Amino acid sequence: MENTPLLELIGIVKRFNKVSVAEGLAFSVADGEAVGIVGPNGAGKTSLFGIISGELHEDAGEVRLGGELLNRRDSADRCKMGIGRTHQVPRPFQQMTVFENVLVAAHQGAGLKGRDATDLASSVLSDTGLYDVANRPAGRLGLLHRKRLELARALATRPRILLLDEVAGGLTDPEVDELIKIVLKARKSGVAVIWIEHAVRALVETVDRLICIAGGRIIGDGKPAQVLAMAEVKELFLGTEPGEESALRMDHYASHGHLGDGEGRQVSP
Amino acid sequence: MSWINALIQGIFLGGLFVLFAAGLSLLFGVMEVINLAHGDIAVAAGYLAVVLIPLLHIPAIWIFIVVVPVFVVIGYVMQRLLFQPSLKSGSLTTLLVTFGLSVIIENLLLEGFSANSHSLSIGALGSGAFRITHQLSISYLSVAILLVAIATIVIIQLGLSRTNTGRIIRAVADDREAAQLIGADYRHVFGIAAGVAFGTVALAGLALSMYSQITPSAGPTYLIYGFEAVVIGGLGSLWGTLAGGIVLGVAATIGLVASANFGALAPHLVFLAILAIRPNGFFPKKALA
Numbered sequence: 001m002e003n004t005p006l007l008e009l010i011g012i013v014k015r016f017n018k019v020s021v022a023e024g025l026a027f028s029v030a031d032g033e034a035v036g037i038v039g040p041n042g043a044g045k046t047s048l049f050g051i052i053s054g055e056l057h058e059d060a061g062e063v064r065l066g067g068e069l070l071n072r073r074d075s076a077d078r079c080k081m082g083i084g085r086t087h088q089v090p091r092p093f094q095q096m097t098v099f100e101n102v103l104v105a106a107h108q109g110a111g112l113k114g115r116d117a118t119d120l121a122s123s124v125l126s127d128t129g130l131y132d133v134a135n136r137p138a139g140r141l142g143l144l145h146r147k148r149l150e151l152a153r154a155l156a157t158r159p160r161i162l163l164l165d166e167v168a169g170g171l172t173d174p175e176v177d178e179l180i181k182i183v184l185k186a187r188k189s190g191v192a193v194i195w196i197e198h199a200v201r202a203l204v205e206t207v208d209r210l211i212c213i214a215g216g217r218i219i220g221d222g223k224p225a226q227v228l229a230m231a232e233v234k235e236l237f238l239g240t241e242p243g244e245e246s247a248l249r250m251d252h253y254a255s256h257g258h259l260g261d262g263e264g265r266q267v268s269p
Numbered sequence: 270m271s272w273i274n275a276l277i278q279g280i281f282l283g284g285l286f287v288l289f290a291a292g293l294s295l296l297f298g299v300m301e302v303i304n305l306a307h308g309d310i311a312v313a314a315g316y317l318a319v320v321l322i323p324l325l326h327i328p329a330i331w332i333f334i335v336v337v338p339v340f341v342v343i344g345y346v347m348q349r350l351l352f353q354p355s356l357k358s359g360s361l362t363t364l365l366v367t368f369g370l371s372v373i374i375e376n377l378l379l380e381g382f383s384a385n386s387h388s389l390s391i392g393a394l395g396s397g398a399f400r401i402t403h404q405l406s407i408s409y410l411s412v413a414i415l416l417v418a419i420a421t422i423v424i425i426q427l428g429l430s431r432t433n434t435g436r437i438i439r440a441v442a443d444d445r446e447a448a449q450l451i452g453a454d455y456r457h458v459f460g461i462a463a464g465v466a467f468g469t470v471a472l473a474g475l476a477l478s479m480y481s482q483i484t485p486s487a488g489p490t491y492l493i494y495g496f497e498a499v500v501i502g503g504l505g506s507l508w509g510t511l512a513g514g515i516v517l518g519v520a521a522t523i524g525l526v527a528s529a530n531f532g533a534l535a536p537h538l539v540f541l542a543i544l545a546i547r548p549n550g551f552f553p554k555k556a557l558a
Contacts, residue, residue, distance in 0.1 A: 053450060079452035091447040093440045104440045107433050109452035117433075157451050 004067040006031045006192050007052070007083075007161050012061035014047055014216070021047040022058070023216040029161065034183075034193040036203030036224065039213035040236060045196045046088065048213070049163045052194075053085045054078045065160070079109045084159030088166040090146035094139030098130055098149055101138050102156045109157020121156055128152040128182050144175050151182060161192040168202045180205050200228070212236070274405050275522040281407060283518025284415030285480060288473035289495035290502070290510045291421050292466035298505035299442045299462040302352055302363050306370035307495060308488030310467060311474030313374050314340055315483040318475055319387050329389045333475050337468045344467025345460040352463065353456055371488065378485035386482035395479060414476045421469050422511045428465075429507075438462055497540040503550030512551050516543070 005028035014022040021044030029035050037045050050056030052063055054075035063070040065081055073081070093101050102124055106117040125131045128148045133141065138149060147167050154162055164183070168176045176199060183206050187193060197203050203210060203224065210227040212220035214236050220227040227233055289311060296302045304310075317339065318332045325335065355366040391410070398406040429435035440448040441458045449455055477483060477491065498517055502509025517536040524535025543550075 055446060055450070074454075075446070075449040076452050076454045079450055085450055087447070091444050093443040093447070095443055096436065096439055100436055101440075104433075104436050104448075104453070105451040108437060108448075111452075113433075153451055 005029060006066060008064040010062040012051060012063070013059045014044070014051060014056065015059060020216040022051070025216065025218060027211060027218060027221065029192050029194060032187070032190050032192050033209065034187055034195065034207040036207035036210045037194060037196045037213060038200060038203070038210065043213045044216045045213055046165055049085055049165055049196065052163060053083055079157050080111065082160030083163065084109070084154035084157045084161070085163035086150040086154050086165055086167055088169060090150040092138035092141065092146060092149050094137070096138055097135050098138055098141070099125065099134040101149060102152050105153045105156035124152050124156045127185060128155070129178065143170055147171065147179070155186060159191055161194065162186060164193060164195040166197055168197055168199045176202050271526055272523070275526040276519055277405065277407065279519030279522035280515055281411035281415045281518070282522055283515030284411070284418035285473065285476055286494045286498050286517050287418035287511050287514030288414070288421060288469060288476055289491050290498035290514050291425065291507065292470040293495045294499045294505065294507055294510040295425060295462055295466045297499065299438055300356065300459050301360065302356070303367065305364060305367040305492065306374060307470055308490065308492030309371045309374040311470045311477060311491060312483050312485065312488045313378060314471035314474035315389070315478035316378055316382055316387065318389055318478060322389065329391045329479070330394060333472060336475060337471045340471035341464040341468040345464040348460045348463030349456060353459065375485050375488065382485060384484060386484045387478065388482040389475070389478045391479050410479060414480060417472060417476065418514070419511065421472065422507050425465065426507050434461060494536065497536065501540055501543045501550050503552035506550070506552040509550055509552035
């Protein structure tokens with residue numbers, strides 16, 4: 001079965017009371033492919049990750065990894081099968097050092113023991129630029145390092161597909177550049193990526209394909225430039241909710257091809 | 270002299286309280302389960318020893334080699350089958366489940382062994398003592414119990430901070446969902462923690478039945494000492510638990526010197542006093558570390 005996609009979503013439906021976050025969502029991701037996901041707040045992007053990683057249960061539909069049905073597997077199983085995810089608000093194990101955070105992931109997620117696990121943890125730490133803070137308790141890291149640790153921990157589980165939820169959110173442009181390098185490096189090693197991000201620039205520089213989701217439906221799927229140029233996508237990001245930074249930024253990028261400066265910093269709780 | 274004697278005896282009595290408290294501290298620190306059956310489980314371990322010693326023909330002092338592993342397995346199984354399902358419905362359910370378990374164990378023991386007290390005779394080790402002065406002597410058993418208690422705390426602490434299993438337990442205790450996302454099966458991890466907790470409480474039960482006597486209803490008394498040790502030490506802090514147990518032991522023996530009836534009350538008063546001054550205990554902590 002050479003044509004089996006790595007990840008496949010079929011007719012995913014998910015509603016919270018009356019709010020629908022997925023209305024028959026369907027798409028697939030090939031081995032090694034990188035897909036960006038954009039959409040207004042509340043479009044169901046993060047819920048989609050929850051459904052793929054097993055934190056949320058879909059009301060209907062199927063999730064498959066390498067052809068295998070995931071619906072009845074819990075998130076620990078799915079991680080071992082090759083799904084790695086990060087959270088928008090980083091969730092490091094606060095009392096543990098940066099190294100321990102990554103080591104646990106190498107043990108549990110990648111199933112490595114002893115020397116192999118410490119080796120993987122060290123190499124992930126140097127890849128993600130965390131080597132210098134390896135022995136610091138994760139609870140005392142700043143936002144940039146927390147975001148990187150979130151990514152490092154997911155990488156240490158040796159995922160086949162990496163789900164990135166706004167890892168660049170709240171970072172400055174140079175910091176985003178560094179992050180892009182890390183993601184590109186992971187891609188080079190063959191990991192597929194789905195990346196939700198408001199900072200469209202990061203996506204355009206990393207992904208092969210862009211999917212735009214709104215109201216639980218896919219309204220655009222294709223090459224990033226094509227999707228950003230679509231009338232429906234543009235309309236969605238033009239003056240929907242007033243003061244929505246991402247909408248402005250996205251439109252800015254679509255029409256001018258570059259980003260304005262003055263990014264707000266997100267304060268982590 | 271009698272005060273110094275009381276102080277020293279208290280430190281050693283504290284060892285027993287520490288053994289009772291270690292498992293409570295761990296269960297609470299890892300999964301926020303308050304195990305009301307903790308004392309009864311200890312007593313049940315004592316009774317298991319009472320049954321097994323004549324059957325296996327091994328010296329009473331070595332019975333822990335059999336009893337502790339049995340309780341580790343019981344702990345794991347109970348976590349998976351009983352505590353885990355109740356955790357989903359909130360902490361009150363867990364409290365009720367462990368309370369029910371306490372009642373069941375007590376009544377089963379009453380049915381099987383009557384209300385008479387039992388104890389484990391360990392021969393010379395039980396009666397012998399180090400004579401420091403002609404007024405001050407410390408029994409071998411007291412010394413052994415304190416050493417076992419300290420070793421238990423140190424081993425759990427080192428296990429948590431240095432081993433892979435320990436790191437996973439800490440990760441799960443910190444953020445269960447995030448731990449699952451890196452592949453940790455938290456139910457298995459909880460099971461391991463419960464196994465360790467049951468193993469330590471089995472030690473406490475054996476120590477109690479060697480040190481004094483057990484009756485089917487002795488559990489709750491020691492549960493309270495265990496709780497107080499955990500709380501004044503600081504929830505989730507194992508070093509705090511060690512300190513807390515020793516403080517309670519000293520309070521009990523010094524209280525006894527002051528008045529024969531005061532021995533049982535003094536630790537509770539000290540507990541209340543410490544709670545009033547330091548509501549979060551000696552070593553307040555957010556999670557295990």
